[in-house]
Amino acid sequence: AQTVTQSQPEMSVQEAETVTLSCTYDTSENNYYLFWYKQPPSRQMILVIRQEAYKQQNATENRFSVNFQKAAKSFSLKISDSQLGDTAMYFCAFIAYSGAGSYQLTFGKGTKLSVIP
Amino acid sequence: DAGVIQSPRHEVTEMGQEVTLRCKPISGHNSLFWYRQTMMRGLELLIYFNNNVPIDDSGMPEDRFSAKMPNASFSTLKIQPSEPRDSAVYFCASSFPGGGQETQYFGPGTRLLVL
Numbered sequence: 001a002q003t004v005t006q007s008q009p010e011m012s013v014q015e016a017e018t019v020t021l022s023c024t025y026d027t028s029e030n031n032y033y034l035f036w037y038k039q040p041p042s043r044q045m046i047l048v049i050r051q052e053a054y055k056q057q058n059a060t061e062n063r064f065s066v067n068f069q070k071a072a073k074s075f076s077l078k079i080s081d082s083q084l085g086d087t088a089m090y091f092c093a094f095i096a097y098s099g100a101g102s103y104q105l106t107f108g109k110g111t112k113l114s115v116i117p
Numbered sequence: 118d119a120g121v122i123q124s125p126r127h128e129v130t131e132m133g134q135e136v137t138l139r140c141k142p143i144s145g146h147n148s149l150f151w152y153r154q155t156m157m158r159g160l161e162l163l164i165y166f167n168n169n170v171p172i173d174d175s176g177m178p179e180d181r182f183s184a185k186m187p188n189a190s191f192s193t194l195k196i197q198p199s200e201p202r203d204s205a206v207y208f209c210a211s212s213f214p215g216g217g218q219e220t221q222y223f224g225p226g227t228r229l230l231v232l
Contacts, residue, residue, distance in 0.1 A: 033219045033220075035220065035221075043154075043206055043225075043226050043228070044223070044226070045208060045210075045223035045226075046223075047220060047221075047222070050220055091160065095221075097214045097219050103148075103165060103172070103173070105162065107159065107160045107162075109159050110159065110160075
């Protein structure tokens with residue numbers, strides 16, 4: 001079974017600064033996908049960024065980027081130029097699709113990020 | 118494009134009553150997932166369907182919970198009888214797996230309060 005660990009239950013960052021959220025995972029799968037989801041106070045789960053394990057290039061989406069270290073099984077999220085609207089819970093998620101409709105998927109416990117004005 | 122649609126958005130009921138949560142996945146998606154989120158246990162996968170067939174229901178907490186997907190555009194999660202410990206936010210998500218489309222898109226959730 002795979003596990004996803006987010007070691008930082010809470011973090012804070014000054015507005016306009018950069019913050020990095022950590023995520024480590026453990027799996028025996030070779031083909032999998034990693035995601036960061038954001039959950040603001042509205043409780044909506046919003047996809048922030050995704051990374052395919054077979055791609056070496058780190059994914060980026062505007063101010064959001066990841067540092068994917070496959071050998072170390074690490075998948076951190078960097079938020080640049082933090083904005084007040086980034087205040088939310090951030091969940092790291094792992095999905096391995098085994099074919100024939102079979103998934104292995106796991107979410108981390110989340111990191112609560114507060115952006116301070 | 119419409120996202121995943123869930124109803125009701127909020128539900129307050131009394132212990133012992135039947136509760137039915139509804140989900141309409143994104144058109145064209147063939148996998149559907151039901152999650153439960155609580156402060157104590159975080160986000161838990163309850164069950165998921167592929168092409169309307171339940172693939173893994175090992176996360177369903179007990180026999181009081183049941184889920185169906187009668188067609189590609191509709192699923193229900195039923196709790197009968199409901200208990201106060203079922204109070205949580207229930208999410209439905211859908212995806213189109215294969216070819217790099219494993220991303221799950223979540224609905225807005227149903228906040229359930231069982232008194």
